[in-house]
Amino acid sequence: MSELSCDIGIGGMTCASCVARVERAIAKLPGVESVSVNLATESARVTWAASSPDEDAQTQQARLRRAVRDAGYEPLAAEHLEQGPVGAWVGFAPVAIGLLLSGPLILPMLGDVLGQHWMLPALWQFLLATPVQFVLGARFYKAGWYALLAGSGNMDLLVALGTTAGWALSVWLWLTAPVEAMVHLYFEGSAVVITLVLLGKWLEARAKRQTTDAIRALHALRPARARIITSDGEVDIPIEELLVGDRLVVLPGERFAADGVVLEGQTQVDEAMLTGEPLPVHKNVGSRVTGGSINGEGRVVMRVRATGTTTVLANIIRLVEDAQAAKAPIQRLVDQVSAVFVPVVLVLALVTLLAWWFTGHSVEVSLIHCVAVLVIACPCALGLATPAAIMAGTGVAAKYGILIKDAQALEVAHQVDTVAFDKTGTLTIGQPRLLSLHDIQDIGASTTHALPMLSLAASLQSGSEHPLAHAVVQAAKAKHMDHVAPEAVKAVAGFGSEGVVQGRRLLLGSLRWMTELGVPAGEWQARAAALQAEGATVSIMAERTPQGVVALAVLAFGDEPKPGVHEALTKLRARGLCLAMISGDNVGAAQAMAARLGLHTDEVHAEVMPGDKAALVKRLQRNVGGAPHVVAFVGDGINDAPALAAADVGLAMANLNADGQRGGTDVAMQAAGITLMRGDVALVAGALDISARTVAKIRQNLFWAFVYNAAGIPLAAMGYLSPVVAGAAMALSSVSVMTNALLLKRWKP
Incomplete structure (x- = not known):
């Protein structure tokens, strides 16, 4: 049984309740394993298990679209976010019409302030308010009706009920009033509330387009055509045909x-x-x-x-889209609240109506306060609080080369108190050079006399991709020495390599390996110890003979710190973070490099085998007698993938090797929650900082969304807010949440 996934656009969602309803509708489909609906991107990420080979992605997507439509929403192409920039005033026409029709209705309110009585005749109020109520407001009736059919509620239902009650009350008062009597009607309340809600949704849509700027900008990087060389010369073709x-x-x-x-x-x-x-x-x-x-x-x-989906750019776009489509763990609280929010509001509105009526007030007054409760209690802000901040945060981070793969990594990163680094390629350049080669047979000989041994070493290492092997080959090339292709080369994980060169079975690897192989003790051990004390990484070349394994040469390697690493680590320590360097080198070499990097002795973990890095990360997470540490691990290679996955937050560093390729970074990127697109340690602080700022925005948005409803509903129920004021406040809440999230776009690492 295979697992498939896809994105589908969804039009018509207005609040967190809509999100919950769409998720329930899709989750009921057979085979669906997970679904995550994002209000800010108006899309859903769906994963399902194909029950048979005949059930392809196209069939399942058709079912998804049908489920979305049956739930009362419009299925859209997932590429709706790729559209280019649109005009600033697009979609404003309904709002403009609403303002033109509602304007004359609110003139009497202004006239009262100026001491004038500009009340329009009831018939004119009816003619102006009715198109707003039932034409411009038709979207609320449609969405609210589908919500009722689904046994749930949403913002549209609240607006439809509230404004309809105000309009119907006005019609009833008008028709039952004595002839020639001047009766106060509430047409302006219903019309203005609908207009304000439409204005708020338009402003919200503009803000949403800004949060998706990052995705649009990435898609815009792909040229439409390419110029290929054929037998007939240069020809322009669409890039889809490359x-x-x-x-x-x-x-x-x-x-x-x-x-x-x-x-x-x-x-x-x-x-x-x-x-x-x-x-x-x-x-x-x-x-x-x-x-x-x-x-x-x-x-x-x-x-x-x-080409296509296998390019680096396509992978970057996929990572950003995955992060923006995912839900942060904190969103679960919002989902739980939104599931019961609208039913609770309907009950509160009914209680408000009955309470005012039973305390001796007229049906007219009671109904107006009930309408105010329905209008102000909008879950839009709750639904937008988290995804808007995540989209803005991940988008601006991608702009500076920080790709956040999932929302969970974004939410956890600000809690990190310990950062562990792989040494080679992360803190250092990762391209070690051969400092010296000493012939065991003549331990005092200079490198010049050891050239034949260097040729043997280069021949053996030419079959290996290890950075130390590359250094040996480069050293031989620099001496203009020839090397031959080895035979039967075998890599021994964590130790070195073995192969046959000109009939001799040679081995080149670590001191630990030589000890395990039982290489006879000799003068070479003192030389190796001296080189390690100087901070060099030491390898031994040996030969398998009938008498056993015999040491041939001592090779010393050195690496250089990356520019700016010392300053970057100092800044991380200034943030109160604990640091750790994990290295497979011997203690002497690791300590020597740590001193150059500004790390303390107790922050160095040396002689760590590749397979043991994950276990060390788990040890760092444990804190005997206290709260566990939140550990981030920064690495760049294939052998770092287990540690990246084991850490609370994995940060993969996309280094380029000498050939301009990313080496094992692709594997590391899959294991890590965050990818740093250039080998700059300073980006680690940037990743932690954007996490902290994004989570802060999420909390601010949720706080104001909850406080807004906690304060607004009681005020409306007690009669301190009219429906018009409640409508304005409701529209303002969503716009303020989006605006607050967009402040993240000003962030720089």
Whole structure:
């Protein structure tokens, strides 16, 4: 049984109750395993189990669309967020009509302030208010009716009931009043409430478009066409027709249409969309280029390596969309409240009506206070509080190269009190160089006399992808030494590699491995200890002989800290965070590097095997006698994936290797909740900071949404708020939540 997932757009949702109803409708479908509806993006992320090979994605999506329509909403294409920017006044026409029709109705209110009596005849009030009530307000009746059919309620039902009650009361008072009598009617209340609600929804829609700017901007990075080289010359084709292996011509100022490698020419490339780094990157023959990045001053020819959904840009878009579609754990509270909110409000409105009536007030007065309760109690703000903040936070973070994969990582990251770093490639450049090679047979010999041994080592290591192996090969190339292809190469995880070179079975790896293999003690041990004391990473090359494994040479490697790491770690410590460095190096080498990085001795964990990193992270999480620590782990390779998954928050660092490729970063990205798109440790503080600010906005929004209803409903029930004031306050609550969330767009790391 396979698992499938898809996104579907949903039009017509207005509040948290709508979200709950759509989720219930979709969850009832057979095979659906999970559904998450997002009010801010007006979309749903659905995962289901296909019961048979014949049940494809298209069939299930048809069922999803039918369920959405049966629930009273409009199924939309998931690509509705990809549309380009629209005009600032789009969708304002109904609001403008409502304002024109409601304006004359509220003139008497202004006239009373000026001492004038501008009351319109009842017939004119009826003619102005009725189109607003039943034409402009038709959307509320439609959505409210579907809510009733589904046995639930929503904002539309509250507005429809409240305004209809005000309109019907006015008609009844008008028709039952004595001839020529001047009776106070409430047509203006119903018309103005509907107009204000429409105005609030229009302002809310404008704000929503701003929260989805990040997704739209990412989609806009993809050029529509590409220029390929064929046997007939250069031909423009849509990028949807690109194939892996095609050769493309990219002119200065154009965007690269796909991921690939440069075949001809050199240029500077703006990769800010990928890394958040504004400085251009030099590219020449053999360099990797990423689709969506901007070519500089040079004309280049590239070969396509990835297209469509397999490109780096597509992966970035998918990560941002996943984060914005997901629900934060705090949203569960909102879902629970919204499930009972509207029924409770209806009961409170009925209690308000009866209470005023039983205390001697007229039906007219009682009904007006009941209407005020119905109008002000809108769950819109509750439904928008969390997703609006998450969308704004993840969007601005992506702009600066911080990709937040899921909402849970975003919510937990601000609680982190301990940050653990993998050393190689994360805190250091990750491209160690060979400092020295010492022949065991002549321990005092210089490197010059050890060149033949270097050739053997380079031959063995040419079959390995390990950074230390690469350093040996590069050192041999620098000495213009030839090396031969090894045979029967075998990597021994966590120890080194073994292979046959010119008939000799050679091994090259760690001191621990040599000890386990029983290499005879000798003078090489003192040399290795001395090099480790100096901070070098030491490997031993040995040979399997009939007499056993014999040491041949001692190799010393060194790495360099990344620029700015010392300052970045100092800032993290200033935030009150505990730091830890995890390294597979020996204690001496790890401590020496830690000193250069500004880390303390007790913050270093050395000689940690790749498979033991996850266990160490779990040990850091435990706090004997106190609350457990919240640990973030920062790594960049395949062997960091278990630790990234074990940490409370995993941060994968997307380093580029010497060939311009991301190496094991793709695996790390899948295990981590947050991806840093460039190898800058300073982004760790940025990720924690945007988490704290986003969670703060969520809490502010939820606080004001709850307080607004907690204060507004009693005030309306006690008669301190008229329906018009209640409608204005209700519209303002949703707009204020969206505006508060949009303040996150001003954030910079």
